[in-house]
Amino acid sequence: MSFCIVARCARTGNLGIGIASEHLAGGLQCDGAIRSRIGATLMLHAPTPANNRLAMRLLEQGYAPRHVLSELCANDPDHALRQIAIIDREGRVALYSGVDAHPAAAASEGEACIAMIDSLPGEPVVRALRASYESGASLDLDARILAALEAVDSADAAAMRSVALVVYGAHDYSEVDLRVDMHEQPIAELRRLYDEYQPFGAYYDERAKNPRAALPQREFADMLARKGEGAA
């Protein structure tokens, strides 16, 4: 079982995905699934890894998400098994749930966002994802997607073993790409990881630009630890 949210931030145009899975390393399904300033896609239920890049190339050629969806289905004899979400840089969405997907599979599209789950517990998970995401407009996209994953009832998320949070902005590399590949409580672990990572992201950017003035990472980390102790 896997569930996900695929979204575009209306303020920044950033594109992001959050996915939780009972499979190991489910975050690998995000590989190639976002292209900066082009779009994002995700497939659940027997995903075919080649489809992510195919979908991004078709969007890049200028096709609308709905047409890309029809091309992906036409290209895939087993498309009736799949669930596919596509969102483009304008926030247009396209959503497909094949007739042979799991009977409890559910999907829902909102304003520049799609929530999906490929089997039980189905609908309640999608509702929780969407409700949280839509109430989080003041958050940055990464925090908003993480909060949506956290909003899924813990009983519904109990079987999860892996999770990923990926956001692309203006660059051809990710702004955020965090993964938990094998863990008993991957969403809680992602939160720990996310909170730990926050101060470092800006530090790495600054260090790259101005290495001569940069604090060595060990000193930066020690400084953060001292601050943490001071606050506790």
Add this chain to the structure above:
Amino acid sequence: MTYSIIARCPRTGRLGVGTTTFSIACGRRNESVRPNVGISKSQAFYVRATDPLVLNLLAQGFSPQYIMSKLKAMDPDFEYRQIGILDRSGAVSAHTGKDIGQWAGHLVGDGYVAYGNGLAGRQVVEGIVRGFMAQPDARLEHRLLQAIEGGRDAGGQANNGVPRPERSAWIRVVDRLDYPEIDVRVDLHTHAVAAIRRVLEAVLAGR
């Protein structure tokens, strides 16, 4: 503080990276590996845009050595960077800047670069190579794992003689297809190298 290996499997032509570091989520750097083109993995005071640029230049047909000379010419802070470049034929180029601080260095061989910074010493990159060469007929993902384990077992990361933990690790292997065959990550852990062995073995076992 990071140590890595980038390598081409001489039997299959598959390309892969194995890396571990104090920093969180080193596996976020997936832009560093491009199937049928090569691998560029910059570290130390790295600039995120460097690896995609190098791979674009490799794709145009430039050699790793020539691209490294371009980077040197265009980057006023080149001596703060450490970079390994590998093309799909197995040709390599490596650079370790002299201003990185602490012990930093690299070893290049036929189809691989073993390199790191903030290390206990030269024995660490020698340990990476020893691990990589331990079973030359094994699958590339295993060789990459053994390489970073070899680096860890030779002393790993240290600062003024004080060991620093490996907190994240990453192994990614690509073949001819444009998505990875293997991509496993440990983003934040007290013993990331030991943890990534468990993840890799579990993923390969299909658990």
